[in-house]
Amino acid sequence: MRITRRQGLVAAAAILAAPRIGFAQGQARPLRFVVNVGLQNLDPISSPSFVTRNFGYMVFDTLVSLDGKGEYKPQMLEGWEVSADRLTWKFKLRGGLMFHDGQKVTSEDVIASLKRWGSRDSIGRRLMAATAELTADGPDAFTLKLSRPFGGVIDALGKPSVHVPMIMPARIASATPPTQQVAEIVGSGPYVFQRSEWVPGDRATFRKFDKYVPRSEPADGLAGGKIAKIDRVEMLTMPDIALRYAALTRGEVDYLEYAPVDLVPRMRRDRNLVFAQASGRANLMYAVSINHFQAPMDNVLVRRAIQQCLDRGEVLAGAGFGGDLGKPDCTSMFMCGAPFENKGGSDAIANPSIDKAKALLAEAGYKGEKIVVLHPLDSPLLNPFGAVLIDRMKRAGFNVDVQGLEWSAIAQRWVQKNPLDQGGWSVIPVVYTGFDMSDPLSNLGVGFNCTGNQPWGYCVQPMVPAIERFEAESDPAKRRAIAEEIQTFALENATFPIAGQFQSPAVWRAELSGVIDFGFPVMWNIERKA
Template sequence: MMFTRRQGLAAAGVSLAMPRLAIAQGRERPFRFVVNVGLQNLDPISGPSFVTRNFAYLVFDTLVSMDGQGRYRPQMLQGWEVSADKLTWTFRLRPGLAFHDGSPVTSEDAVASLRRWGARDSIGRRLLAATADLSTAGTDSFVLKLSRPYGGVIEALGKPSVHVPFIMPARIASATPPTQQVREIMGSGPFVFLREEWVPGERTFFRRNERYVPRDEPADGLAGGKVAKVERVEMITMPDIALRATSLQQGEVDYLEYAPIDNLPRMRTNRNIVISQASGQAEMMYAVSINHHQPPFDNVLVRRALQQCLDRAEILAGAGFAEVGRPDCAAMFMCGTALGSDRGSEAIARPSIDRAKELLREAGYNNERVVLMHPVDSALLNPFGLMLIDRMRRAGFNLDIQASDWSSIAQRWVQRQPLDRGGWSVVPVVYTGFDMADPLSNLGVGFNCTGNQPWGYCEASMTPLIERFEAESDPARRRELAAELNRVAIDRATFPIAGQFRAPAAWRAELRGVIDFGFPIIWNIERGGRG
């Protein structure tokens, strides 16, 4: 999922955002955190945006959650039992769970929510495809019966990012197709959404859920006790990047989802500000989405030539991430993660323009037009796109640069039209480790031969490896299969990676209990002094 901003709204951001921040000064000040883009879609299943995910973690809860070490722990669940053949899973809800309207959370709600999620999410679809039956067993238990081995049941239920299997009432989940937005937001999480105060795309308010019963364990990543320690929360959008930094430095906001890169050196010297150090899955990866459906990128040699254009050190430095980047990392599933591997990475360890030229000659490339869609309104993607353009031209690609805002590009991206009818060849993108670290959701592996993504790769050698990984439950064998998938994905250049980096959050130093995880976690936070 890409992160974008609309630079043309900067002036409006200055004139509109600051007065709104002052509105709440006459009453108890809410905890204010600034997200990267405006909140438009409130449904975490129909909406693939990270800002919708951030919203949903305040309002909804999950059956299983990932802790700070990447382990999966019971959250809404009291626990589970699994049969000896690992085909039957029985799950028990913990007591005290209630939706915001006071109605109890039941197994019927869990089953309906999982079915809706499973019809939408990449991993969810794989899990349901391996499921013979998913049904209730009383009000507080449900049973998942597999038709064949599936090694990542708990990992699927605890998927931390888009799409997250949040639990909502069965009456809502069952009545709403997963591609349509639900009309009612009813969760059981630690905060209650205040719809009457919501200004779409600009600000969103929440209050503490007094009915919420947190787990007894300390908060850890997304797991443990979700104790809401602030009475009110305000989620804000500031299109002006500079205004975000100024507002944090002046104490007008408490937390930035992404600190402006240009302001990081100054922020590091400010003792009133803390910069995130989250790594591993919390980091991000530049990559290139390639259209495999049409020439010239239906030729693996041309794709490998593009791979050789991606000098990770140059790209990260040019985008401002030299201090927080990992240019030596060439792992499809990202370095610092459980399945990160360098097998096959020697092919891209030392990218070379000269080697790219050689590969184009071997491919018989004859100056065919390559349409590169450049998202100029994205603070993250615009600098990457500029460097990609330069290096591809130096290698000999005949580029047709079509610059636009990300929203327009995204609409064309999902189309499969020929180039003379609005088609495309290459798009610079950025994803998080929460998307990339699992082979089944990785953009260069998990969508192989599915036909449901715009890049459309289909590598026969990858299919049996994915099937074996999906069925495998032994961690060591899963790591071995992931390493081999890493090799094949790089060899076939399905989704060329261009540099891993940490995109830091920043927050006020007087805050206590901030969970540094890679995206905003608002529970467990309290102010150390007057806000």
């Protein structure tokens, strides 16, 4: 249930006398950031959760990174060379790269990591399918030879969000299937994970990796020099929204991944707080993950009925994203304000209504089959969206079996293909960033088309050649035209219905300097003002 602004203020005042979050006497004050949901899965390849992505950026590093202008820059790489026909790519690792176990990062580690990522991720699978060879040219260089044109090689290697091609030791990557969590967390990033201190779902701690060699360029988005200026960082979970607010205003935590929406007006008047301003791809999009393997969700008319239940204005208002925070008129699957924004197929969702949903269910011959909705109760972003979705589905005539759970439990079930009577699911309200949704090859309603790689299992055959043309094309204008065609297919088939674009800003203490305003937590480059 969403708390009101008044409830939040009352609750916040009530807990001011509660025991404060402390740290050991004599220990330097850590940097504390609060994430939206609890961390259960530590593997950025096996898990599709944002919280795991946030964790991953603390301990792992990437070959290519996206800067604040949306440009891809070398990160672990010194650079690359590409042949005239753009089919052969040669890469060189920069010097000084070392894993947290003391071993040097080699091209073999990179190849094993990319292959594991490439059998899991939407863009990664397509890149690997277009790859003839991926071979080492010594310990610090490797070559990628394509069997056919692929227009987004660097975009793929620099993919910023779920699933991120993060590099881990070959001994771990090669031994672990991509759908299974790795047993050991060994990265080469700026922080080392303190596994002995990890409390699943509650907190994770990190210490500065003293042997990390940052790039010489200034930090910019995910690119540039990742300098850990504070020795210890703590990732915390606080399901109680009012507790998050009180902890931030009292200086007990430093950074909230998402500001409590009901309290934003009050927080904006607090000179001790700074709000993120990132927009465009840094916006978020509500959507509905549909299990296409489960009847009756394999019927396109039933999925279209779900799509008609998604009144974007009502969803965003119910979650508190009114005014300048919400974009209820946005009908682009690829995010409004992003490079591939378009109107293809948008007539299908321009004016959703319960009456249209009822008519579609009647046309589908829906007989009241059970629809299992997994409702994330602990997520301030997803709980209110789920409440609106469930209400409108019931009003449309769906026989809804609501199972309210913590997100960590839902995330475990989400990636399974079990029948409904064995823990399976039909519908899950989700939220994704524009970093995931804005590229057709990573968009959750397009990128997995006919791959069978994820449990949502959609397959629109006419969309297959369109995606193939998109992935082979390198001309930006032609790619935009193909993206519009792809979006039309996705909306017509309700592969991953969207439910409203919005900004849920991060907020941090004003005494922090060097905070990178990117769209999700970036914990390097931060220090406290003297």
